[in-house]
Amino acid sequence: GNKFKSFAHLDVEGNETNIQKCFTTFQNSKWKGSVLQLQYAKESFLQKLQKEISETVTQKDVVPENKPSANNEKSQPELFEVKGPAVPGTPVPGKKDWVVGKYGRVLPILKLKKSYKIKMVKHDPSKHCHAAKVFKDDRLNASIEKSCDKLTWEINAPDNEITKKRKGEFPASQATTKKVKVVLPLPSALPSTNNLR
Secondary structure, eight states, rough: OOOOOOOOOOOOOOHHHHHHHHHHHHOOOOEETTTOOOOOOOOHHHHHHHHHHHHHHHHHOOOOOOOHHHHHHHOOOOOOOOOOOOTTBBBTTTTTTTTEEEEGGGEEEEEEEEETTTEEEOOOOOGGOEEEEEOHHHHHHHHHOSSSSGGOOOOOSSSOOOHHHHHHHHOOOOOOOOOOOOOOOOOOSSSSHHHHH
16 A cells, blocks of 8 residues: 655653663654654744743853953054164064154055066065156246236137127127019009000
8 A cells, every 4th residue: 555654743741761762762663654753853943932032141241351362362453662763664673574654653564466477576565655746837836927818728719600699799680681572463463555556
């Protein structure tokens, strides 16, 4: 015949030794021609939730002490005291690959790898702190007057009619000549040529 797989949930109360005896007795035993397989059921969701809530409450009761850990100490930046004048480009005494930058800040010398080269390149930020260049042309500065009138610019092309109208310059109106209508008489009003003969 057809064998149907079925399962059942049982709640068994007792101490651990009695439950273990029950498992050893009935595990893989035959009942009504079928083999019994016993196993512990998973804990229900509500029971898990209650355990987690009770654990979080007990953890909140215990106040953690604020001790700086070894990882926290490493993550904070080190403070260097530079003795003497902080001239940009001078190395920091006792620290390798550190240099004094602009305004006395201590900056690291970076080792960068170019994507198309295998060679590592050292980048010293103190040498690039004054990289802004000002371009001056004395000839241009001498020719420019410092008045506000010279700050505006104009295009010396003649304006078309639309631009003139926008500026408010309308062309002078010309007197239009009226056309005189010539009225011709109707052909019936003309003397007929037949009567003249």
